[in-house]
Amino acid sequence: NRFSSDQYSYRVSGGIAYIASHDNDPKHLLKFINSIFSERFQPEEGDGYQATPNKALIDLAEDAGVADKIANEAFNLHYVKWQEVINENTPEEKALWNVSGSNKGAMTTPTVTINGKLVDLNAASEKQMDPLEAILKSLGIDKKYVGKSGHMPKVTYKSKPLEL
Missing domain, CATH: 1.10.40 (Ribonucleotide Reductase Protein R1; domain 1)
Incomplete structure (x- = not known):
């Protein structure tokens, strides 16, 4: 804001x-x-x-x-x-800091986590992937199967995101 x-x-x-x-x-x-x-x-x-x-x-x-x-x-x-509380506290969470790129060690938006593990959107950008593509790849599900019965991500509620 x-x-x-x-x-x-x-x-x-x-x-x-x-x-x-x-x-x-x-x-x-x-x-x-x-x-x-x-x-x-x-x-x-x-x-x-x-x-x-x-x-x-x-x-x-x-x-x-x-x-x-x-x-x-x-x-x-x-x-x-709720957003004000989140904005005050979230940037201090080291688990959300970028792990690569020019903003390494800082939090930027968008920030995406899967089961508490950061999805490296800087790496996705370097691979010319848009955020949605990166999130779906990290979950292990093809875009065409999102929301379709019988098609589940490879990532379970306990696992970390898949590598990009």
């Missing part, structure tokens, strides 16, 4: 939590997350930041398959108190 004037990070992360809690199709959430980090959408940080209206986020969620009612409610700052 410190790099925007319109609580963009709170709206997006709260929207992700809301969609995850209210939409039963995980493909919708994954598609939405992939879209917000795409080069055509993700706003510039710092002095070049331009406000992103809720309508743009709603459209992106709906394009990802999220129902109208859910998309229209998702970005209304339902989780601000």
